[in-house]
Each structure stands twice: as structure tokens, then as C-alpha cells.
Amino acid sequence: MDERNSRQEGLLNAILFKSERRQSAFAEALARYGVACEVLDFGDPAWLDYDFRKIDIAIYFPAFEYSSNHPLALYKVQDNLRWIHEMHPHIQMFPDPAGIYYYNDKYRQYLCLKGYRFPTPDTLPLVGPGSLAEAERTLGFPLVLKNRFGAGGGAVFRVTTRSELRDYYNLATMNLFSRGFLRHLSRLLLTRETYFQLIKLRRAEYPFLSPPLLAQRFVRHDRDIKTVVGDFEVVEAHWRRKASSTMWKVNIDGGGIGEWGFVPEPILRLSCDLARRLNVRWLNLDLLVNGEALYISEFSPVWHHYRYKEQESFVYKDDYNIPMPLDLALNLEEIIVRSLVAAAKVQSVAAGAEGRNRDSF
Numbered sequence: 001m002d003e004r005n006s007r008q009e010g011l012l013n014a015i016l017f018k019s020e021r022r023q024s025a026f027a028e029a030l031a032r033y034g035v036a037c038e039v040l041d042f043g044d045p046a047w048l049d050y051d052f053r054k055i056d057i058a059i060y061f062p063a064f065e066y067s068s069n070h071p072l073a074l075y076k077v078q079d080n081l082r083w084i085h086e087m088h089p090h091i092q093m094f095p096d097p098a099g100i101y102y103y104n105d106k107y108r109q110y111l112c113l114k115g116y117r118f119p120t121p122d123t124l125p126l127v128g129p130g131s132l133a134e135a136e137r138t139l140g141f142p143l144v145l146k147n148r149f150g151a152g153g154g155a156v157f158r159v160t161t162r163s164e165l166r167d168y169y170n171l172a173t174m175n176l177f178s179r180g181f182l183r184h185l186s187r188l189l190l191t192r193e194t195y196f197q198l199i200k201l202r203r204a205e206y207p208f209l210s211p212p213l214l215a216q217r218f219v220r221h222d223r224d225i226k227t228v229v230g231d232f233e234v235v236e237a238h239w240r241r242k243a244s245s246t247m248w249k250v251n252i253d254g255g256g257i258g259e260w261g262f263v264p265e266p267i268l269r270l271s272c273d274l275a276r277r278l279n280v281r282w283l284n285l286d287l288l289v290n291g292e293a294l295y296i297s298e299f300s301p302v303w304h305h306y307r308y309k310e311q312e313s314f315v316y317k318d319d320y321n322i323p324m325p326l327d328l329a330l331n332l333e334e335i336i337v338r339s340l341v342a343a344a345k346v347q348s349v350a351a352g353a354e355g356r357n358r359d360s361f
Contacts, residue, residue, distance in 0.1 A: 012056045012344050015040055017047075020063035022333060029337040030057070042076045052088045056344040059094045059336070062103075062302060068151040070206040074104050077302075090347055092340045099280040099301030106214055106298060107148045113296055116277050118270075121288065121295045122217040126169055135215040136162060142218045147172075148210040151300075153251035155209065158218070165215070172209035219288050219295060223259075224250055225267060228303055228329070229275040229283045231339055236329035237263045237271075237322055238314070258314040262321055270294055281343075282336065303332075 014030050016023060018041040030037045035057065040047040060081060064073040077100055085097035102108050113120045124135045135143065145168055147155035159165050227237040239259040240250040250256035267287060275283045284303030288295040328335060
């Protein structure tokens with residue numbers, strides 16, 4: 001009988017990978033459920049020699065190693081956790097291994113949504129010089145241009161002219177002698193924020209863009225919605241509204257107004273359909289609403305929550321219709337750990353039964 005099947009039934013062990021965000025909160029949640037927890041650090045090569053056979057749960061809440069638009073910003077998630085899952089598929093993990101491949105990569109998300117025929121705004125990857133004219137012809141101006149990598153509305157641009165589109169394309173294809181690149185670099189270096197990042201944090205916005213850029217039809221809307229799917233049900237959703245008529249992005253960090261209000265059934269159904277298609281138990285989606293039309297803009301296996309008092313712009317309306325109470329849904333660590341513990345117990349019982357069956361022969 002192997003080590004996992006010989007352990008005391010019901011006793012779970014977890015690995016919590018060191019991270020800049022939420023590590024202590026996840027440790028406290030695991031302790032509340034009586035889960036023994038060790039901390040490993042991807043920055044220490046010793047994690048490679050750890051015996052994961054005795055582990056039931058693994059959690060890593062990622063922080064960007066570089067700026068969010070850097071190609072290597074999340075290599076620990078996309079490489080290390082996927083390797084652990086491949087070698088030890090019994091471990092219940094967050095982020096969900098089925099969704100890690102798509103994390104922070106808008107091009108991979110686009111291929112997925114297009115391949116599975118989910119509704120998205122008309123999109124054209126800029127894969128060569130000819131695609132610039134095609135984007136102008138089929139999408140028109142203004143259009144939205146997205147860097148392949150990025151989070152929180154960063155590296156997303158509203159492009160209004162052919163020359164702007166060409167400048168961004170040159171930036172992505174490393175045409176360093178173009179006027180567009182020189183203007184972009186000068187703009188970065190002339191901001192106090194960039195100097196602070198360079199000198200104090202040793203992190204600056206990645207001064208290049210990563211191909212292929214995604215040109216997307218500009219969908220006029222005054223609000224969009226973020227949904228969180230947990231165990232294939234929507235557990236939280238909030239609208240993001242414009243704070244002024246001049247805004248065209250409604251990200252909360254960019255000044256958008258958050259609102260917990262009524263969520264129509266088609267939004268709930270579309271969110272769950274994508275999670276089921278990908279077999280991802282935890283998924284965050286951004287959806288655009290234009291009249292009766294719904295479009296999935298982006299999705300991610302990791303998300304961030306604003307609690308009631310973290311953003312004064314958030315409001316709550318009495319018609320909010322998500323069954324999970326907000327007090328619980330906004331406790332990100334609690335709902336994730338609770339889900340992982342339940343799944344790990346099922347896995348442990350199944351592994352024990354399989355071991356006993358083998359021993360009986």
C-alpha cells in the first residue's frame with residue numbers, strides 16, 4: 001500500500017507556495033479547516049526535490065514577477081504548476097490546472113473562444129503587415145488594440161488612425177527605429193511613476209508589446225460585467241459602469257463604478273458554459289453587453305476581489321440575484337479553500353478505496 005493510501009483518513013496536507021499576495025489569508029483558511037500546511041518557495045530550487053505524493057492541496061496565488069505585460073510575467077504559474085499537476089494529478093490545485101494555460105494570454109484565450117464558437121467582439125490578430133489593412137477594412141476606426149499580455153486594462157489602446165495602428169504594430173515587431181517606438185519610449189521615461197519603478201522597485205512597464213497584437217471591433221457600451229464561476233456555478237458578479245462620459249474602459253482600478261445588481265440569466269448561463277467547456281472549476285470572465293448582444297472579452301483562472309469598503313465607488317442594489325451571500329463570495333480564500341478541501345476529501349476516499357481493492361487481490 002502506497003504512502004497516500006496508508007495515511008489517516010480525513011487528514012489532509014497542503015502546500016502553500018510563497019507569494020506576494022494573500023499568502024497569510026490562505027494559510028489561515030487552511031488552518032480553519034484543519035489542513036496541515038507547509039510553505040514552499042519557487043525562488044528556492046529545493047521545491048523541486050519535495051515529495052508531493054503526500055500532498056492533497058496546492059495553492060499559489062500569483063503575483064507578477066515583472067509588469068503584467070511582460071512575456072515572462074507568470075512563468076511560475078504556466079510552467080511550475082502545470083508540471084506539478086502532470087506529475088501528481090491527484091493534487092487539488094488553485095489556480096485550476098485546466099485554466100493555467102490561458103492565464104494572462106489574450107491570444108490563447110482568443111483561439112479558445114473562437115475555436116469553441118463562444119461570442120466575442122470581431123477580432124483580428126495582427127500576424128503580418130497585411131493584417132493592418134485588413135483590420136482597417138473589416139473593423140474600422142476607432143478599434144481596440146490589445147497586447148497579447150496584460151491585466152487590469154493595461155496595454156489596451158483605443159486606436160483611431162492608420163498611423164497609430166502601424167506604430168503599435170512596429171512596437172510589437174521590434175522595429176526599434178520607427179517613430180512610434182521612440183514616442184512610446186519617451187512617454188514612459190518622462191513619467192515620475194516610471195522613474196520610481198526603475199529606481200525603487202526595479203520594475204518598469206515592459207517597453208515593448210508582444211505579438212500577435214489583437215485588433216478588436218470597438219463595442220460601444222456604458223457598462224460591462226465581471227462574473228466569477230466557482231465549481232461551475234456563478235458565485236459572484238458585479239457590473240462596472242463608466243464614471244464619466246469620457247471613459248471608454250470601465251476597469252475599477254481605472255475609475256469605473258462597481259455595482260452588485262441584477263444579473264440576467266444569459267450572462268449566468270454563458271459564464272458557466274465556458275467553465276464547463278474548459279473543465280475549469282474556478283474562472284473569472286469579463287463580458288461586454290451591447291443591447292441584447294453578449295461578448296466574452298477575456299477570462300482568467302485567477303481574479304481579485306474588492307471587499308465592501310476597499311472601493312468607495314462600489315454600490316449594492318437590492319435586486320442582486322446571485323445565491324451565494326456576498327459576505328462569503330467576497331472572501332476569496334474561504335470559498336477556494338472550502339472547495340479544494342471538499343474535492344480533496346473525495347479524492348482521498350477514492351484513493352483509499354482503490355488501494356483496499358488492490359490489497360484484496
